[in-house]
Amino acid sequence: MAARKSTRKPNVSAEELKRYYREMLLIRRFEEKAGQLYGMGLIGGFCHLYIGQEAVVVGLEAAAEEGDKRITSYRDHGHMLACGMDPKGVMAELTGRIGGYSKGKGGSMHMFSKEKDFYGGHGIVGAQVPLGAGLAFADKYRGTDRVTFTYFGDGAANQGQVYETFNMAELWQLPVIFVIENNQYAMGTAVKRASATPELWTRGAAFNIPGEAVDGMDVLAVKAAGEKAVAHCRAGKGPYILEMKTYRYRGHSMSDPAKYRTREEVQKVRETRDAIEHVRHLLLEGKHATEDDLKAIDREIKQIVNEAADFARESPEPPLDELWTDVYA
Ligand SMILES: Cc1ncc(C[n+]2csc(CCOP(=O)(O)OP(=O)(O)O)c2C)c(N)n1
Numbered sequence: 496m497a498a499r500k501s502t503r504k505p506n507v508s509a510e511e512l513k514r515y516y517r518e519m520l521l522i523r524r525f526e527e528k529a530g531q532l533y534g535m536g537l538i539g540g541f542c543h544l545y546i547g548q549e550a551v552v553v554g555l556e557a558a559a560e561e562g563d564k565r566i567t568s569y570r571d572h573g574h575m576l577a578c579g580m581d582p583k584g585v586m587a588e589l590t591g592r593i594g595g596y597s598k599g600k601g602g603s604m605h606m607f608s609k610e611k612d613f614y615g616g617h618g619i620v621g622a623q624v625p626l627g628a629g630l631a632f633a634d635k636y637r638g639t640d641r642v643t644f645t646y647f648g649d650g651a652a653n654q655g656q657v658y659e660t661f662n663m664a665e666l667w668q669l670p671v672i673f674v675i676e677n678n679q680y681a682m683g684t685a686v687k688r689a690s691a692t693p694e695l696w697t698r699g700a701a702f703n704i705p706g707e708a709v710d711g712m713d714v715l716a717v718k719a720a721g722e723k724a725v726a727h728c729r730a731g732k733g734p735y736i737l738e739m740k741t742y743r744y745r746g747h748s749m750s751d752p753a754k755y756r757t758r759e760e761v762q763k764v765r766e767t768r769d770a771i772e773h774v775r776h777l778l779l780e781g782k783h784a785t786e787d788d789l790k791a792i793d794r795e796i797k798q799i800v801n802e803a804a805d806f807a808r809e810s811p812e813p814p815l816d817e818l819w820t821d822v823y824a
């Protein structure tokens with residue numbers, strides 16, 4: 496077990512770097528648009544944006560293979576886009592329309608895709624952790640070598656059910672990667688105020704689960720750590736913990752007044768650690784792309800996001816008789 500230092504020397508192709516740039520940018524622009532639609536009253540209920548944390552899901556999806564599974568909390572839009580779900584279906588779910596992934600009946604926090612092995616979207620803090628171990632149990636039982644990425648926050652990491660799950664996951668050697676997205680805050684509570692031991696990657700020690708801390712703002716470091724964890728799980732060696740040191744730029748949800756931190760703190764992370772700027776820098780410095788190439792990617796992403804927003808506005812609300820469908824899966 497060792498803390499991982501960020502690897503700034505890229506050992507990746509130009510195409511790969513461009514792919515990460517595009518995928519992270521899609522999440523950021525999608526979330527910005529969701530924030531706008533929320534402000535216009537087109538999205539109701541809770542809406543938790545993922546802006547700032549993009550490198551975590553993009554790096555881990557780069558380490559995943561077909562048939563691997565993922566499950567996460569309510570801060571889930573980035574996970575869905577990163578695993579290839581359709582931005583139109585995600586945005587339409589946010590606006591509560593029939594074209595959404597849950598036919599407009601689930602909203603931001605409750606979306607699923609069997610096709611993409613995305614198992615939600617869970618509003619109860621920590622509830623997805625035992626469910627993630629259950630998905631891994633199913634794979635082990637069926638004799639596949641698939642792994643499950645089980646994402647949860649720094650706040651969730653202090654929940655009792657997490658440790659019951661750690662115990663069973665190690666006991667049964669389940670192929671589950673516990674990804675702790677440590678974005679430094681649980682609503683308005685800083686990690687330092689809530690955690691007796693702030694190095695969350697060590698939390699599996701009592702169960703013999705290996706873990707490491709990763710620079711979650713560096714997509715290449717995330718991918719490398721993800722590959723290591725995946726190899727561990729696929730080899731039948733049981734669970735693995737990855738603590739992603741990341742940061743959320745926006746409030747906890749759209750209704751967060753953000754009085755628990757300074758603007759300067761957020762600005763400093765944006766200026767010194769931003770995941771998208773990091774890859775942009777690698778692309779330009781390495782002469783893998785020109786400013787014009789990147790502008791073309793920006794335009795392409797903007798169009799995808801605008802089309803998703805148009806679809807989400809134009810798709811009708813679910814008819815009343817939809818109330819009686821999907822009650823049991
Ligand atoms: C069991 C439970 N307790 C409390 C809440 C209210 N709540 C919603 S999100 C949240 C903070 C969780 O923070 P963290 O796990 O760090 O995830 P993040 O929001 O930072 O992604 C809390 C306390 C809840 N939804 N469920």
Ligand SMILES: [Mg+2]
Pocket residue numbers: 648649650676677678679680681682
């Ligand atoms: Mg948090």
